[in-house]
Amino acid sequence: MKTFIGILSLIFVNQLLAAPKVHLYRPTSQIAPYRSYEIELGGKIFQTSGHFDVNGQAVSLTEGEAYRMMEEQVTLRYAYGLQLELRGGLRFRQNASQDSIGTVSTSGLESYFAGARYSLRAMQKMMYAFDLEYLQTSYNNTEYTTGQTVDPNELVLGDSGHDLTLGFHVAYYRTRDHILSGSLSYRSPANSLSSEAPYHLESAWLWDSWAFILGGRGIYSLKNDEFGDLPDRKPRQATGSSYLYNSINRQWFEPYVGLNYAGKSWRIGLEAGQRMNGVSTDGGLYAAANLVFQSGGKSRDDLKREKFKEYSIEGTVTKVSARATFVQIDQGLSSDVEKGMKFDIYKADYFGNNELVAGAICYELNSGTAILKITKRYTQTPLEKGMVARGY
Structure with a gap:
């Protein structure tokens, strides 16, 4: 048994070491690297500081x-292809409610979910994706009609039933170190709540291993709750000292700040925010953290490396322009180089490692040399003489 566990551990460690570097920050329109899988462990705590009634007062x-909600979530993602990501997970929750009578709490598996995200091919600096998610709670809430007394020892975990969300995501890569992103979705929530439109806007600034995130998210109600005009007639549930559940045309907005730090195959994120206004919900502060492990898979650079056997030309960089926008190689017409031919430029070492540095296109051609125009940079490694240029 110990030998079997040891073998599994070695396989997992090897996958981590072989995996492409985890994204320091990934907007929701971008999926995980090709054929990689991720495990995300997340946690959140929300402390109610007040309520917003059905009129937004x-x-x-x-x-x-007092009221406090704590959540833990486990999510597994798998990038089935370059554009399709599948996911599934479990959410656990603990709620604690206090009033003048006493304190009551509840905890357990809140829901399980599955989803898919399809990322369209990037267009210049823009990236788009569509997303579909289905969620099912693990419990059913008891409803109390007019005249019935809510059990003081009962407390709901959340809104029971199933939840279906269809979303559209977009990201704008303003620079290599600044990304703007957002999303707009349609959701049919659990507990027979009104249909709604979740949204979010986010701005992220990236450094070597750190990312600072500033954003806001919320829900806009489509206001089709059955009891929207007669809120007093809606059956009650054991929601305790909270308006978070069994709401009527709920709406809310919360700004937040976040901080990410990434290693080779893992990333940790911290976030804090405040629900500042809303309708039929709670106001309050929250704090969240997540830890992501990535294993296996291939980055787009790895896939390009697999094209070695398809390269027809190999040359050496002999000159680099002052702004590193052009390079000269020692191959030309005599080596069957053609104008417009594409090249990948690598930094090779004595250990056989090849780092894909840039993409280029043949711009000018002579008998024994060629000038290549740099069209894409894959890393921040400076272009220099001696690098290898492979044409295809």
């Missing part, structure tokens, strides 16, 4: 009233 907590 702020309601203060009464003396002795």
Whole structure:
């Protein structure tokens, strides 16, 4: 048994070491690297500081009233192809409610979910994706009609039932170190709540191993709740000292800040925000953290490396222009180089390693030399004499 576990551990470690570097920050329109899988462990705590009623008016907590929600989530993602990512996961939740009578709490598996994201091919600096997710809760809430008393020892985990979300995601790569992203979705929520449109906007600044994130997310109600005009007639549920569940045409907005740090095959993220306004929900502060492990897979650079056997020309960089926008190689017409031919430029070492540095196209041609125009940079490694240029 120990030998079997040891073999599995070695395989997993080897996959981690072989995996392409995990994204320091990945907008929602971008999927994981080709044929890679990710495990994400996340946690969140929300502390209610007040309520917003069905008219959007702020309601203060009464003396002795308090509410706290804690969540843990496990998500597994697999990039089936260059454009399709599949996922599934489990969400656990603990709720604690306090009022003048006493304290009641509940905990357990809140829901399980599955989804898919299809990322369109990048167009210049833009990237788009469509997303579909289905969620099912692991429980059913008890409803109390007018005249019935809610059990004081009962507390719901959330909104029971199934939830279906269809979303559109977009990202704009303003520079190599600054990404703007956003999403807009349609959701049919659990618990027979009104249809709604979740949205989010985000700006991320990237450094070597750090990313700073500033954004905002919210929900806009489509206002088709059955009890929208007669909220007093809606059956009650054991929601405790909270308006988070069994809402009527809920809406809310919360700005947040985040910080990511990434290693070779893992990333940790921290986030904090405040639900500042809304309708039929709670206001309050939250803090969240997640840890992502990535294993296996191939980056786009790895896939290009696999094209070695398809290269028909191999030359050496002999000159680099002052701004590194052009390079000269020692192959030309006599080696069957053609104008417009594409090249990949590598930095090779004595150990056989090849780092894909840039993509180029043949711009000018002579008998024994060629001038290549750099069209794409894959790394920040400076272009220099002695690098290898492979044409195809």
